[in-house]
Amino acid sequence: MLNTLSGRFLILTTVFVMLAEILIFVPSISRFRLDYLADRLERAQIASLALLADDMLETELEAELLENAGVFNVVLRRDEVRQLVLSSPIPAPISGTYDLRMSSPFALIGHAMQRLVTPENQIIRVIGAPVRDAGLLIEITIETDGLRDAMIDYGVRILLLSAVISIFTAVLLFAAVRRFMVKPIKGVIGYMQRYAAAPEDARGIIHPSAGVRELREAEEALMQLQTELTQALKQRERLAQLGGAVAKVSHDLRNILTSAQLFTDRIEMSEDPLVRRLAPKLVNSITRAVSLCEGTLAFGRAEEPAPTFGRVALYGQVEDILESESLAGGTEGRIRFLNEVPVDLSLRADPEQLFRIVMNLVRNARQAIEATGQEGQITLSAREDTESWWISVADTGPGLPPKARENLFTPFQGGIRKGGTGLGLAIADELARGHGGMVVLRETGTEGTVFDICLPKGDGTL
Secondary structure (H helix, E strand, O other), X not given: OOOOHHHHHHHHHHHHHHHHHHHHHHHHHHHHHHHHHHHHHHHHXXXXXXXXXXXXXXXXXXXXXXXXXOOOEXXXXXXXXXXXXXXXXXXXXXXXXXXXXXXXXXXXXXXXXXXXXXXOXXXXXXXXXXXXHOOOXXXXXXXXXXXXXXXXXXXXXXXXXXXXHHHHHHHXXXXXXXXXXXXXXXXXXXHHHHHHHOOOOHHHOOOOOOOOHHHHHHHHHHHHHHHHHHXXXXXXXXXXXXXXXXXXXXXXXXXXXXXHHHHHHHHOOXXXXXXXXXXXXXXXXXXXXXXXXXXXXXXXXXXXXXXXXXXXEHHHHHHHHHHHHHHHHOOOOOEEEEEEOOOOOEEXXXXXXXXHHHHHHHHHHHHHHHHHOOOXXXXXXXXXXXXXXXXXXXXXXXXXXXXXXXXXXXXXXXXXXXXOOOHHXXXXXXXXXXXXXXXXXXXXXXXXXXXXXEEEXXXXXX
16 A cells, blocks of 8 residues: 555645644644633623622632632722632642733743643633623633643544544545546556557557646657657568568679679670770679678678778779769769869778768769759869868759658668668768768758768777
8 A cells, every 4th residue: 555656645645634733733722722711701700790799798609609610719900909809718829820911822822832731730810801891801810720621622622523634535535546647547557568568569559548637748758659669660570571681682692793703804805995994893893792792691690890991092982983873874964973082182991881981972962963854963072180081972962851851861761862762871871980980961952962971080989
């Protein structure tokens, strides 16, 4: 019970109501003492009226009047003269005097608390105003034993009533909390448990139904989380299946390309000048294709292989990429390729992985311009500073749409052209991060797009 929300709420409610009742008890017991003393003053005044009506009373009658009033003597001031109206022997000295006409609420509370904690029977003098203005003041002498007993009896009844009220209130709140808070929370927990058992099953996704705003917001957040996780799991399953298929295709394609690589060796011996000029590029392309297939197989087993660093003459590599893309697109005359990389610039990177990074960005730029059906230009430039090398790929294409910018480096979601997979940017970013660098979208718009490749000079990562 103590470990449940409703159980703790029940206990706390009971405690808080009891504290509130205690705060009410203090002024209540003070008021009871005041009423008790006022009642004794009124009785004493009534008893004194008998003496005022008949100046001569028998001693027995006078003692009976004092006993009925619950006092030892009565002093009445009707004019300027104080008169001892009724009197009897006082068994002990007077221990205190209390004037009810001039006492503040805090003084009354203090006197009441003092009386409760004083068990000894004492004799006190009480001064008050007569009822109906029957004089200037009335003064009585009483003992405190009866007053304290009456206060204790009243306090016990107040505490019992407070306990009943607190328990009744706590039970009502307990039922309300279980109905409007604990039950919806248990429902959310049940949805979470069912979803955890089968996260791929969309039927386990919660349907918000709570009436309390905070709980409904929690249910909506959980629904969004479960929906995204279910989609991610389905996508992961599809990617796993796709990875298996790609691995099989890459295995067979590697064997085919290996055979093609053997045939190209004989093509290089051709006497045709055009063939002799294009044969090395064909050999390089097939070699890269074989390496890519082997890398794909390695990726299927683990991750992208770690880069093997070496010095790369960037100008020559960019020339190969631009010439290959110009031939691949068949866009001679419509798309211009400009190599503005300094001829003497060399950098430290994995040659094959750097080739793939730049090639993916150039290919994306070419395909974006081709999709418009207009002329365009792709410019590659490079620079270096004290910490990094920077390679820029700029095009005059139509720019990236908002969806592509939101999922720029996400596989299968950051595709720019229709039918694209979005793998080019994802691969380029992953390879750049393997070098400790990054691929950054510097700007995009109707005037074109510029990507920057940053490769650090040191051994640390950015």
